Amino acid sequence: MTPNSISRLAFALVLGALLGAVFGAALRQPVAGAATGALAGVLLSMVVDTRRGLRLLDWLRGPQQTDAPRDQGFWGELAYRIERTLRQKEVAVGHERERLAQFLAAIEASPNGVMLLDANDQIEWCNTVAAQHFGLDPTRDRLQRVTNLVRSPLFVAYLQSGVFEEPVTFAGPAGRSTVSLMVRPYGEGMKLLLSQDITERERAEAMRRDFVANVSHEIRTPLTVLAGFVETLASLPLTEPERQRVLHLMGQQTNRMQALVGDLLMLAQLEGSPRPGADRWLGLTLLLQRSLADAVALSAGRHTVTLREGPELEVAGVESELLSAVGNLLANAVRYTPDGGRIELAWSLLEDGRGAIEVNDTGLGIAREHLPRLTERFYRVDGSRSRDTGGTGLGLSIVKHVIQRHGGEIDIQSEPGKGSTFRLLLPGLRVRLAERALSARAEAAA
Ligand code: ADP
Numbered sequence: 001m002t003p004n005s006i007s008r009l010a011f012a013l014v015l016g017a018l019l020g021a022v023f024g025a026a027l028r029q030p031v032a033g034a035a036t037g038a039l040a041g042v043l044l045s046m047v048v049d050t051r052r053g054l055r056l057l058d059w060l061r062g063p064q065q066t067d068a069p070r071d072q073g074f075w076g077e078l079a080y081r082i083e084r085t086l087r088q089k090e091v092a093v094g095h096e097r098e099r100l101a102q103f104l105a106a107i108e109a110s111p112n113g114v115m116l117l118d119a120n121d122q123i124e125w126c127n128t129v130a131a132q133h134f135g136l137d138p139t140r141d142r143l144q145r146v147t148n149l150v151r152s153p154l155f156v157a158y159l160q161s162g163v164f165e166e167p168v169t170f171a172g173p174a175g176r177s178t179v180s181l182m183v184r185p186y187g188e189g190m191k192l193l194l195s196q197d198i199t200e201r202e203r204a205e206a207m208r209r210d211f212v213a214n215v216s217h218e219i220r221t222p223l224t225v226l227a228g229f230v231e232t233l234a235s236l237p238l239t240e241p242e243r244q245r246v247l248h249l250m251g252q253q254t255n256r257m258q259a260l261v262g263d264l265l266m267l268a269q270l271e272g273s274p275r276p277g278a279d280r281w282l283g284l285t286l287l288l289q290r291s292l293a294d295a296v297a298l299s300a301g302r303h304t305v306t307l308r309e310g311p312e313l314e315v316a317g318v319e320s321e322l323l324s325a326v327g328n329l330l331a332n333a334v335r336y337t338p339d340g341g342r343i344e345l346a347w348s349l350l351e352d353g354r355g356a357i358e359v360n361d362t363g364l365g366i367a368r369e370h371l372p373r374l375t376e377r378f379y380r381v382d383g384s385r386s387r388d389t390g391g392t393g394l395g396l397s398i399v400k401h402v403i404q405r406h407g408g409e410i411d412i413q414s415e416p417g418k419g420s421t422f423r424l425l426l427p428g429l430r431v432r433l434a435e436r437a438l439s440a441r442a443e444a445a446a
Pocket of ligand 1: 366387
């Protein structure tokens with residue numbers, strides 16, 4: 001009991017005794033009156049204390065959203081101290097909650113999947129990325145056993161094996177992706193699962209393997225042929241015309257390898273160099289005239305090759321790359337158009353400001369199903385025709401690279417037996433009317 005309460009009790013006792021004695025004296029019973037008065041004083045004081053105690057208990061039983069009862073004395077101080085302790089704890093819990101939320105937000109922002117499992121492999125928490133990797137719902141699936149939800153046998157076996165030195169790779173939801181998973185045990189039987197979507201990496205790796213296999217195959221074929229000719233020359237007594245024929249065929253194979261290596265180097269250079277700046281302007285007319293002259297030479301009079309001139313334009317880009325792209329399109333048109341066919345090179349400025357360079361031919365055309373894959377490396381519609389005419393299978397992939405590096409795109413329209421149109425579309429900020437064309441327009445307007 002606090003001194004305050006004791007003095008209140010003593011005060012009630014003394015006041016009760018005095019009042020009791022006064023009333024008792026009137027009844028000629030001063031001692032009994034004083035005793036009764038003292039007892040009544042003590043009882044009254046106890047009733048007041050009990051009421052205050054009950055009020056505090058009521059407050060404690062509730063949510064403590066209002067202030068604690070502000071009584072005087074013992075109960076007042078007790079309520080004040082309890083309330084102060086509770087408020088301090090609330091503030092500390094608030095800080096902890098905030099820190100936890102920040103921590104979870106940081107994990108949520110991670111590009112990798114993070115999942116926490118308890119000792120029974122039940123999901124404690126997972127971020128959105130992990131939910132995507134495993135095909136889960138982060139809220140609905142909480143506290144579910146993960147092996148009931150993720151059914152991949154590889155995943156289940158890995159988790160149950162308890163051996164987590166190496167990561168495991170398994171198919172993501174609906175088999176559309178490949179996920180790599182690492183497990184780190186912590187605490188008492190709990191697990192931290194770290195997942196990563198490696199679909200792109202796997203695809204790039206498969207492409208790299210295919211590419212190396214393709215290149216090896218493309219080089220091995222002419223090399224085998226060359227080796228055979230060398231052996232023939234070395235071991236057989238050939239007549240002069242036979243020798244000339246063998247040398248001619250050897251020359252063809254050497255050219256084929258040279259073309260292949262040239263295209264490979266071009267691709268490597270395109271992939272390894274930064275995007276061309278948009279501030280080096282070239283005259284388009286001259287560039288296309290040079291390409292056309294090469295095509296005329298390649299056709300050697302077998303086709304009608306024409307140039308349909310458009311407005312005088314300038315293009316911001318790399319001359320050698322653009323020459324290579326247009327040169328590849330024209331060479332294809334020559335190679336895939338039977339003798340007597342027509343080939344036309346044209347350019348224009350589209351209404352939306354883009355520039356278009358177009359190669360039309362009346363050649364073999366391409367069936368619709370091949371169109372989406374045409375710009376893949378080594379993709380050929382007709383392998384033997386491509387090789388017989390000196391194709392490497394890399395031409396259109398070089399064209400696509402070049403045009404994409406210039407911010408543009410390639411559009412292919414073709415119909416088997418009728419011919420093809422390959423269009424290179426350059427973005428407006430890389431195409432402008434040449435000075436001369438501009439002043440001619442201004443004069444005409446004046
Ligand atoms: P290739 O060296 O085989 O010509 P490309 O990448 O240049 O390789 O072309 C891929 C394939 O697209 C060719 O093998 C050919 O089948 C087809 N192709 C390309 N241009 C034409 C065209 N103008 N007409 C018909 N088919 C074409």
